[in-house]
Amino acid sequence: MKLLFVASECAPFVKTGGLADVIGAVPKSLASMNVSVRVLIPAYPALATVVASGQTVMSFDDLFGGPARIVAAQAEGLDMLLLDAPHLYDRAGNIYLGPDGQDWHDNDLRFAALSYAGAQIGLDGLRGWKPDVINAHDWQAGLVPAYIRQDDRPSPPVVMTIHNIAFQGIFESTRLSALRLNSNLFTKDGVEYFGKISFLKAGLALSHKITTVSPSYAAELLTPEFGMGLDGLLRERHLDLHGILNGIDLDVWNPQTDTSLVATYSVSSLAGKKKNRAELEARFGLSKGDGPLFCVVSRLTSQKGLDMLLDCLPDLVDQGGKLALLGSGDLHLEQAFVDASNRYAGSVGTIIGYDEALSHLIQGGSDAILIPSRFEPCGLTQLYGLRYGTLPIVARTGGLADTVIDANDAALHSECATGIQFAPINAIMFSHAISRTCELYAKPKIWTKMMRRAMRHPVGWDQSAVAYLDVYNSAQER
Numbered sequence: 001m002k003l004l005f006v007a008s009e010c011a012p013f014v015k016t017g018g019l020a021d022v023i024g025a026v027p028k029s030l031a032s033m034n035v036s037v038r039v040l041i042p043a044y045p046a047l048a049t050v051v052a053s054g055q056t057v058m059s060f061d062d063l064f065g066g067p068a069r070i071v072a073a074q075a076e077g078l079d080m081l082l083l084d085a086p087h088l089y090d091r092a093g094n095i096y097l098g099p100d101g102q103d104w105h106d107n108d109l110r111f112a113a114l115s116y117a118g119a120q121i122g123l124d125g126l127r128g129w130k131p132d133v134i135n136a137h138d139w140q141a142g143l144v145p146a147y148i149r150q151d152d153r154p155s156p157p158v159v160m161t162i163h164n165i166a167f168q169g170i171f172e173s174t175r176l177s178a179l180r181l182n183s184n185l186f187t188k189d190g191v192e193y194f195g196k197i198s199f200l201k202a203g204l205a206l207s208h209k210i211t212t213v214s215p216s217y218a219a220e221l222l223t224p225e226f227g228m229g230l231d232g233l234l235r236e237r238h239l240d241l242h243g244i245l246n247g248i249d250l251d252v253w254n255p256q257t258d259t260s261l262v263a264t265y266s267v268s269s270l271a272g273k274k275k276n277r278a279e280l281e282a283r284f285g286l287s288k289g290d291g292p293l294f295c296v297v298s299r300l301t302s303q304k305g306l307d308m309l310l311d312c313l314p315d316l317v318d319q320g321g322k323l324a325l326l327g328s329g330d331l332h333l334e335q336a337f338v339d340a341s342n343r344y345a346g347s348v349g350t351i352i353g354y355d356e357a358l359s360h361l362i363q364g365g366s367d368a369i370l371i372p373s374r375f376e377p378c379g380l381t382q383l384y385g386l387r388y389g390t391l392p393i394v395a396r397t398g399g400l401a402d403t404v405i406d407a408n409d410a411a412l413h414s415e416c417a418t419g420i421q422f423a424p425i426n427a428i429m430f431s432h433a434i435s436r437t438c439e440l441y442a443k444p445k446i447w448t449k450m451m452r453r454a455m456r457h458p459v460g461w462d463q464s465a466v467a468y469l470d471v472y473n474s475a476q477e478r
Helices: 016-033 046-051 106-122 145-150 199-206 215-220 232-237 271-284 306-318 329-343 354-364 381-387 400-402 409-414 427-441 444-456 462-477
Strands: 002-006 035-044 055-060 068-075 078-084 131-138 158-162 197-198 209-212 239-245 295-301 323-331 347-352 368-371 393-394 420-422
Touching: 002 016, 002 106, 016 035, 016 078, 016 131, 016 462, 035 106, 046 068, 046 078, 068 106, 078 106, 106 131, 106 145, 106 199, 131 145, 131 462, 145 158, 145 199, 158 199, 158 420, 158 462, 197 199, 199 232, 209 462, 215 400, 215 409, 271 295, 271 323, 271 347, 271 354, 295 329, 295 354, 306 323, 306 329, 306 427, 323 329, 323 354, 323 444, 329 347, 354 381, 368 381, 368 427, 381 393, 381 400, 381 444, 393 400, 393 427, 393 444, 420 427, 427 444
Parallel strands: 002 035, 002 131, 035 078, 131 158, 158 209, 209 239, 295 323, 295 368, 323 347, 368 393, 393 420
Antiparallel strands: 055 068, 068 078
């Protein structure tokens, strides 16, 4: 099978969140099942070296305001197709946001161009290679099936993947012509969404199949609480909706070989974890202690529930816990955690920003990772935590509920617990989960068994890649 991924980011080249990790990892797993995957992403400045090593395979005289080309290149074990359009993508800083922290004013054109290019590859092929299936990811690729629908030529089926339905790519209806969309698509069965244009809605309405990143999130999306205004459409298409759990790249996230750790370790030999903890305490200005070292590696937003953690900090510290937090996001949350690190000096350490190598050290040196998300399509940090024996403390929602087995009495007796879940999702229950963690940590035999069990838990892509292949085959049959 020949498969085209269309996405706005891909690790390790450019990453703002979990989407990039998925796009970078899934093709490698599918390759073992005789699936040839090519990944189309914009040629941001960070990809200049890769672009220079490639070959032009398609050109556009005018792609939404300027000339553009698609460059084929191989890098990091991936077959990349890079949309080189300097007028759209040659910009420093965040790939979605301008220097003022707001969306780029022309994001509709920037990602319409990505979708348009993906559709043209599907329709025309590239020098003898034409995809059997296109997998469009999130709103930035949502117009792929719309552009294909406007063309009468034979075309491959499109699978639309929702990584986070909260981001929908909504723009004014007056942009219809600028986006090269036919007016007959501006209907409730097409791109129209409450009088505006929604890229994600277009993808969900016009694709052949829909996937999302965990079974529980797929069920949640059918409800008004989680569906973000698209629950009605998804209920209509529920037979085409499939929840496939995310995985992680086991080569990149491996405590036995991770060069970002000061000491590697394994299920059978955990001693290195203590050395990583000592380094982590030093990096975050934390005093040594006997209590659990909690960590957070996250965007600092309301969705992630980290405002609740601020309410829980007094109890966490009173019970002998420590906290190392790495993240960035809402300015008021950034400042609140900086203030907390001053108020609880030696017990709370905060680093604002993102550092990939440091995130690995945090997983390798912490005892537990806190993920109190109000909603979470899948989440990857809890999977990293499992892999590194850093027990996840998670809200019972979406993929968090699907990947972590709560240490309740039954799970402890049957020896299957890998972390702690809490619900309802509020600060009281979150604080209770932290207390439960401290109690378990004080029982070294139980805690060590949970660590080893977590590290053995399957978190790779093998099973999920098979499920994706089933969806692609089903889309072709349809």
